[in-house]
Amino acid sequence: MKNDYSVQQTKEFAIRDQVLYDDSPNYHSKLEPKWVESWIVVGVLYNRTYKIADHVGVRTQPINGDHLKLFQKRKESQVIVKTV
Numbered sequence: 001m002k003n004d005y006s007v008q009q010t011k012e013f014a015i016r017d018q019v020l021y022d023d024s025p026n027y028h029s030k031l032e033p034k035w036v037e038s039w040i041v042v043g044v045l046y047n048r049t050y051k052i053a054d055h056v057g058v059r060t061q062p063i064n065g066d067h068l069k070l071f072q073k074r075k076e077s078q079v080i081v082k083t084v
Helices: none
Strands: 018-022 035-044 049-053 068-070
Touching (some): 018 049
Antiparallel strands (some): 035 049
16 A cells, blocks of 8 residues: 555755745635745755745744745746837
8 A cells, every 4th residue: 555655755955945835734725826935945954854034034943845846947038029
């Protein structure tokens, strides 16, 4: 039975990595965003737990790596307008 469930592979994050935080325990609506962005890893603890901070301050509770994913900034798309 143990083989029937997939094991979550968590990535390890380094200090100063910009991450997205999965806010699913507070996720109440389908239309609200699940991932809260602009968090920065400020501390690496044991068992893949991390201290994260935003522009307000450091979060008091450590966060498991299963609730984080690396933030990848979108490339700016260039709009080309041709005039005739």
